[in-house]
Amino acid sequence: MLFNSYEFLIFFPAIVIMYFLTPFKWRWLLLLAGSCYFYMCWKPEYIVLMMFPSFIDYYVAMKMSATPDMARRKKYLWLSLTTNLGLLFVFKYFNFFNESFRALFESLNVSYAVPVANLLLPVGISFYTFQTLSYTIDVYKGAIQPERHLGKFALFVTFFPQLVAGPIERSSNLLPQLQSLRYKFDAGRVTDGLRLMLWGFFKKVVIADRLAASVNLVYNNPGEYYGLQVVLATIFFAFQIFCDFSGYSDIAIGAAKIFGVNLMKNFDKPYSAQSISEFWKRWHISLSTWFKDYVYIPLGGNRAIKWRWYYNLFITFLISGLWHGANWTFVIWGALHGFYLIFAIISRPYKDALIGLIGLNKRPLALKALQIISTFALVNLGWLFFRANSLADAMLLLKNMFVFAPLASLFDFITPGALAINLMLITILELAHYLEKDKPFMLSLTSKPALIRWPAYVAVTLAILYLSTSAGQQFIYFQF
Amino acid sequence: MKKFIIKFALFLAIIFTIDLALSRLLDCGRPVDYAAFVDSKKEYDNLEKVDILFIGDSQTADGFVPSVFEEKLGATAFNYGVYQLSPFEGYFLLRDLLGRREQAPKLVVLGTDAQMFHYHVSDGKYSPLFIKNPVNLLSMFYKSSNLGALSATGRKKYLFAGLIKRITTGQAGAEVRREVEKIENGYLLNEKHYADRSQFDCEKDRGFFSAVPVEKQKEYFFKTLAYLQERQIPFVVANLPMHKNFLAGMKAKPAYEEFSAVMAEIESSHGAEIFNKDHALLVNELRDEEFLDGDHLCYPGAKKFSSAFADYLAGAGFGFNSNRNPDPASLALRAAF
Numbered sequence: 102m103l104f105n106s107y108e109f110l111i112f113f114p115a116i117v118i119m120y121f122l123t124p125f126k127w128r129w130l131l132l133l134a135g136s137c138y139f140y141m142c143w144k145p146e147y148i149v150l151m152m153f154p155s156f157i158d159y160y161v162a163m164k165m166s167a168t169p170d171m172a173r174r175k176k177y178l179w180l181s182l183t184t185n186l187g188l189l190f191v192f193k194y195f196n197f198f199n200e201s202f203r204a205l206f207e208s209l210n211v212s213y214a215v216p217v218a219n220l221l222l223p224v225g226i227s228f229y230t231f232q233t234l235s236y237t238i239d240v241y242k243g244a245i246q247p248e249r250h251l252g253k254f255a256l257f258v259t260f261f262p263q264l265v266a267g268p269i270e271r272s273s274n275l276l277p278q279l280q281s282l283r284y285k286f287d288a289g290r291v292t293d294g295l296r297l298m299l300w301g302f303f304k305k306v307v308i309a310d311r312l313a314a315s316v317n318l319v320y321n322n323p324g325e326y327y328g329l330q331v332v333l334a335t336i337f338f339a340f341q342i343f344c345d346f347s348g349y350s351d352i353a354i355g356a357a358k359i360f361g362v363n364l365m366k367n368f369d370k371p372y373s374a375q376s377i378s379e380f381w382k383r384w385h386i387s388l389s390t391w392f393k394d395y396v397y398i399p400l401g402g403n404r405a406i407k408w409r410w411y412y413n414l415f416i417t418f419l420i421s422g423l424w425h426g427a428n429w430t431f432v433i434w435g436a437l438h439g440f441y442l443i444f445a446i447i448s449r450p451y452k453d454a455l456i457g458l459i460g461l462n463k464r465p466l467a468l469k470a471l472q473i474i475s476t477f478a479l480v481n482l483g484w485l486f487f488r489a490n491s492l493a494d495a496m497l498l499l500k501n502m503f504v505f506a507p508l509a510s511l512f513d514f515i516t517p518g519a520l521a522i523n524l525m526l527i528t529i530l531e532l533a534h535y536l537e538k539d540k541p542f543m544l545s546l547t548s549k550p551a552l553i554r555w556p557a558y559v560a561v562t563l564a565i566l567y568l569s570t571s572a573g574q575q576f577i578y579f580q581f
Numbered sequence: 582m583k584k585f586i587i588k589f590a591l592f593l594a595i596i597f598t599i600d601l602a603l604s605r606l607l608d609c610g611r612p613v614d615y616a617a618f619v620d621s622k623k624e625y626d627n628l629e630k631v632d633i634l635f636i637g638d639s640q641t642a643d644g645f646v647p648s649v650f651e652e653k654l655g656a657t658a659f660n661y662g663v664y665q666l667s668p669f670e671g672y673f674l675l676r677d678l679l680g681r682r683e684q685a686p687k688l689v690v691l692g693t694d695a696q697m698f699h700y701h702v703s704d705g706k707y708s709p710l711f712i713k714n715p716v717n718l719l720s721m722f723y724k725s726s727n728l729g730a731l732s733a734t735g736r737k738k739y740l741f742a743g744l745i746k747r748i749t750t751g752q753a754g755a756e757v758r759r760e761v762e763k764i765e766n767g768y769l770l771n772e773k774h775y776a777d778r779s780q781f782d783c784e785k786d787r788g789f790f791s792a793v794p795v796e797k798q799k800e801y802f803f804k805t806l807a808y809l810q811e812r813q814i815p816f817v818v819a820n821l822p823m824h825k826n827f828l829a830g831m832k833a834k835p836a837y838e839e840f841s842a843v844m845a846e847i848e849s850s851h852g853a854e855i856f857n858k859d860h861a862l863l864v865n866e867l868r869d870e871e872f873l874d875g876d877h878l879c880y881p882g883a884k885k886f887s888s889a890f891a892d893y894l895a896g897a898g899f900g901f902n903s904n905r906n907p908d909p910a911s912l913a914l915r916a917a918f
Contacts, residue, residue: 288585555595562596 102142104352121286128282129253136261147223155258157184158233162240162247174241181237185230192220197427225265233258236272245273253279262356266349268367268387284361296543297355303561304348306569308526312341315515323494328506331498335481338488340527370534375472377441392417415439434486617761617769618710625659632656632901636675637692639664640821643877647766649887656901660767663707667700668802674711689816695831695840698798699790781826781875794839806851819856825864827875
């Protein structure tokens with residue numbers, strides 16, 4: 102079930118009402134049933150695919166906690182890793198590697214007969230796999246105690262607000278909250294949840310879906326657009342993917358808040374980052390911290406010789422790219438970010454010297470603006486690979502980006518009015534980011550008088566009603 | 582909790598009130614010919630009898646000239662083809678029109694075209710003419726679409742119909758689709774309509790239609806056929822002509838193949854005969870200037886096509902004289918439906 106679906110409009114209020122009418126001790130069961138229904142609306146049989154590794158993880162965690170013998174614990178950990186990553190490989194990566202090997206063998210004139218597997222990618226598999234993996238790894242390390250209640254553990258895996266596109270929660274944050282669920286109706290918390298959801302819907306159905314129309318036109322016809330057209334479509338995609346994914350996160354966090362559950366922050370104004378390393382502290386925080394904790398640091402992190410450190414960074418981002426999708430475009434995207442970070446480390450002394458030389462260090466505002474713009478430009482180059490339908494398309498778009506096209510050619514793929522609306526929406530978004538302090542924009546409004554608050558809520562609701570597009574798009578991160 | 586519920590209800594009431602207030606802008610945002618369709622319906626209500634009722638989208642609206650059927654068959658024909666009418670909307674239009682008269686027409690002609698199942702659910706600027714109860718729209722969206730599409734549909738069909746489009750396309754004033762000189766039994770006549778040869782390319786509507794067939798549109802077309810059968814009203818499914826260049830391009834598209842498959846399904850499941858099934862009728866006889874664009878006829882072309890269709894009906898044994906029952910010969914054809 103999609104958050105932006107008609108079904109969700111009925112499902113969500115119904116489950117919220119039932120939740121507050123259900124005695125505390127049975128709420129886990131209601132949420133578990135609701136979460137299973139939410140997932141099964143997509144493809145009922147695939148619930149088994151999610152539950153099977155969950156049972157293995159439950160069993161493995163119990164066994165690990167029962168033995169202090171690290172060698173035995175490691176065997177159980179391997180069982181969990183093999184099951185989870187094995188399923189992820191089969192459903193998400195098998196065809197990708199299979200086709201890559203086929204191309205390689207064919208180029209060497211060697212026959213290759215492994216058939217293509219006709220498997221549908223289970224929605225959210227990368228998200229729930231990583232969430233349960235972090236659980237078993239934490240139990241293995243002794244960082245947390247295992248959850249002994251099978252039902253509540255199943256709810257930890259399936260909790261519907263964050264099931265299919267995150268935030269990827271840590272068991273240390275989510276499990277304790279799901280254990281009790283002893284929350285009485287709190288109007289303030291419910292209202293905050295609704296505010297976040299409203300803002301999330303605005304970002305998704307108004308901004309992201311509107312921008313998608315122009316982006317799709319260019320990226321699905323890469324040979325037909327040049328220069329500024331490609332540049333503008335790529336910038337639009339940067340805001341589209343941000344609004345799409347952070348919109349989903351806002352809805353997820355808001356929905357969970359209504360049930361009294363606090364999910365982790367997933368985005369923090371990523372396009373105001375002054376460096377790529379800062380960008381990754383602000384973008385998809387739940388995933389980047391996951392990679393830091395479970396890949397980068399175990400590889401040795403930055404506490405190693407220089408080359409090993411670079412290697413650790415590069416490998417982490419390469420895997421992060423592959424996590425997003427079984428396509429070379431994502432691998433290149435990940436590799437590009439790994440390269441950016443390594444290059445930033447290597448070039449830091451030269452960059453500092455250059456800043457001093459041209460006197461930018463005496464103009465902090467100009468320096469900040471330059472850093473934000475250059476970071477945004479680098480991120481956009483990555484988005485070009487991320488969004489392109491194939492590596493060949495990405496290269497063509499990259500080439501076409503440097504072919505001159507007059508300013509008026511912009512209007513070949515977007516009307517002046519639509520361009521004005523899109524730019525206005527992006528401005529509103531950035532203005533909201535500017536106005537928010539330590540809380541998301543909608544929550545920061547709570548301290549304002551009703552005369553400001555209410556018109557803002559009404560305006561956002563009306564924008565959803567009047568500015569949303571008919572060609573509703575699925576959330577981009579569902580495919581991951 | 583009480584305070585929360587009151588506040589929430591108040592919020593919804595504000596949204597609803599603003600929405601309602603904005604809907605008063607509806608008429609000024611409608612295309613100029615919206616009023617013509619309103620008048621046309623009044624004409625339909627006032628007619629003494631309707632023997633043949635044409636329903637379909639713009640191809641139908643432009644393609645059947647009722648006066649030709651009067652001349653050739655002595656039948657009172659009424660054309661309620663509406664621009665951008667999707668099969669979903671057509672179902673409600675048919676129910677509305679049949680419900681307005683005691684006597685059912687002797688024949689309903691469902692005009693079809695190759696892209697009719699590719700209409701986006703949210704398109705259709707004339708919907709309030711026949712979907713009186715917007716709740717009906719929900720059936721279109723259940724298990725098929727999303728919140729964005731639902732709100733966009735509500736907006737396009739019931740609110741700000743032309744306003745947003747005017748902002749985004751820069752068009753001033755209400756959208757002019759066809760200027761109307763006079764209405765003749767539903768046919769919006771304008772003899773000054775002329776051919777736009779640049780529009781003979783079948784890519785002219787690129788981006789307007791959905792890339793893949795919309796299942797709900799098919800579902801509602803079959804529902805329309807079932808409804809007619811249930812009420813035992815004879816019907817004919819008629820393909821409207823296309824310009825030969827347009828037809829050649831269209832035939833190369835998957836949409837044409839999919840459309841042909843649906844037509845074949847109609848033939849096999851409903852035993853219905855499709856008029857101009859392969860779109861070959863008059864393909865070489867219709868001249869460029871008899872087309873408005875690649876898939877719409879202008880008045881002279883429509884007269885030619887209507888004449889051919891009238892001949893077909895006569896040949897099939899349909900009789901429409903006075904109030905008498907259809908000719909026995911036509912019963913054979915009807916039995917097939």
